[in-house]
Amino acid sequence: MQKQFLELYDEYYPKLYAYVLMRVRRREMAEDIVQHSFLKALDNIGSFKPRRGATFGSWLFQIAKNELVDRARQDSKLTFCQTEVLDANPTAVSTIDKFLDAELAAEQKERWQKVMCAIDLLNDEERELITLKYLADLPYQEIAKTMNKKPNTLAVMLKRALEKVRIDLGI
């Protein structure tokens, strides 16, 4: 059991961290939530019943979502859309390099920043979908379970969200 759970941990930690980080926009808080989610999953692994297409991933992400709701600390004012937010709240600006704690080339930073800003402008569901699909890199089966939507609906929604991003970027 220990071995299997650690294998799942290795697989899902990066995915869950990316998802939670995108939601809370704070590294320490993201680490804390991810940590709590895994501990809770470990404590309740006996009650996990993989039925009706549910996977460990979808179950774990549901635990993390509940944790996020419990904390209610998600700060929607933190955004990558620097130019729009600067005027209202200069301290709430998040840049992609700070966010990732990484050194980025100017061109890459600008490109990433624009795309992330476009994602921030999407509605909650679309942003959730893109986060789960491309940032957390979850398979569709788990996204469908996590978002409680049918795959066909997700397909339409994803297509529409990417289209919005393209329009926002002027492509």
Add this chain to the structure above:
Amino acid sequence: MMNPKDTIKEVGQAMRSSNSGHQAMFRARLEVKAGEQTVSAPRFSWLRPSLLLTSGVIVLVLVIATHPERPVPVAYNSGPINNMSAELGLGSDSGGGLLDRFDDSFFAFSEPTTLTQAPVAGASPGEILDYENEHGSMLDVKTIINLWSTKDDLVTPVQDLFESFGGHIGGISQYAMDQPTHLTGLVPADSYFLFREQLRDLVSADKYMTEVLNANDLIPSAINIEESITEVTEVITKLKDDIAKTENATTKAALQRQLDNREMQLENLIESRADLDENVEYVKVTVMVTEIPSFRETREVYDLHNLVMGIEKPGSFAQRALVNILIVGFGALQLLSVAIWFLIPVAIWLLVRRRQRLAWKDLD
């Protein structure tokens, strides 16, 4: 500009790999905690109820199919009174209550019945039974009725039948649940044939198929006497006609000798019948009522019956067809159970999984 989807994937890759330090640190802590956990997540637990039910059905089917078999009455054609003519109207010194032997074993039927002393004419059925219990029976008749209904369905009507003929039930024996029931009683000899016919009617009116076995060996001496009288009378009539038509003296003399022999034979037969009428007031009848608890056993009884009786296919066509239909239907029901509880859920699961995969493939 680069495709936004690819850019988002790049950011995602960077995000997922941006915190390997914490991941490794927390893994060490989790490793300790996970080692303390002993609960395992059961895989395929959703299949457990289905498998349990399937196993239950299979066990039930096996229990029914291997139902303990009741001893088959192998003495179907062991005519107990095939030599009855030798006993009719005769006293014998070999006693022994047949009723006692009936109670001990069905196979005692096959022993020839002997007569100790003729019952007193006019005695009541109860007195005759008491007498026979002590001195033995003067005439025993066995009728085996093999039917599919429950014993309770038939025991009471058979009793009523005895009584409606002024007969008397001496005893009803039932050894065990799966053993035949014996009804032993007396029927007035002069109404025995009618009694037998009504017994047959009773059996044939049973709501299930019925089979009357070994009925033709009932008091064969009486039957033989009657048949022989009829036959000899016909021969005598024919001989008389032939004699009247024949002009050849030699032939006529030969026919006359034959006629004399036949007339002597007829006189002997009539005398035997008189003895029978004089001495036999009641016929002791034992009706053995059996039931068939399972179709499998029914088939085996028939097989044995074939073997013993030399009958190729016992039972009517409808009876055999019904047995076959029920056996095939039972088998189909078993297959259906397996399909419902195992194959169909697996098929549905595979179908759904395939559809989901196709849907996700389309999305990618």
